[in-house]
Amino acid sequence: MENIVYFIGAGPGDPDLITVKGRKILSEADVIIYAGSLVSKEHFEHCKENVEIHNSASMTLQEVIDVVVKSYNENKKIVRLHTGDPAIYGAIKEQMDELEKFNIPYEVVPGVSSFTAAAAAIKKEFTLPNVSQTIILTRMEGRTPVPEKEDLERLAGIGASMALFLSVGMIDKVVEKLRKGYGRNVPVAVIQRATWGDEKYVIGTLDDIAEKVKEENITKTAQILVGDFINCEYDKSLLYHENFTHMFRKGKDENSSN
Missing domain, CATH: 3.40.1010.10 (Tetrapyrrole methylase, N-terminal domain)
Incomplete structure (x- = not known):
């Protein structure tokens, strides 16, 4: 070394x-x-x-x-x-x-981030076809300010999958801003100490997640994941579709025509 x-x-x-x-x-x-x-x-x-x-x-x-x-x-x-x-x-x-x-x-x-560990804990994928192909990593404004253009309400308006760091202690404010930004009720998961021996999580929606977080006494060291990817219908990926051709595999229709 x-x-x-x-x-x-x-x-x-x-x-x-x-x-x-x-x-x-x-x-x-x-x-x-x-x-x-x-x-x-x-x-x-x-x-x-x-x-x-x-x-x-x-x-x-x-x-x-x-x-x-x-x-x-x-x-x-x-x-x-x-x-x-x-x-x-x-x-x-x-x-x-x-x-x-x-x-x-x-x-x-580099190392494994808590936002990917949190998704793994609840066995979800951030990027689902026809649902979301974008992940926003952000936080609520606390002692460390957030630029005005990155206000949580404004980011939520994009409708992308989100992972919030350092924000669970302000869960009520988080829900308020997300509700205004998304403009509807969306799935939310809160994962505390992902991959630790005492990991725990709650899954709900903007309507009930704050109550669930408080009931489980989740106050710090937690990720807030937000978006339809948590609970939704989605399209299958083209990557593994039988007719999808790429440099390593010919599509089924292409093979049958030879």
């Missing part, structure tokens, strides 16, 4: 959902800075016995960078372990910008 900083996506919860590449790099690390309770500590079972571990939940950006710079100058192998995929709400851009100031090289190793 080169002496560079690795930003690694640990996956949504289940420690086996980290990539093979991510686990290999993690096993060779001298220093790990990980994202608190969002990352399973079982990952550390694959690490060196004397690995130095820091929990970034109690650290500022400057403190994280200080650890990285010090460790890099000591020629140690460093891993910044993020939950899910670090490219989505991972706050890695600001860290990478700081490393560039010190001319410290880095690499990003």
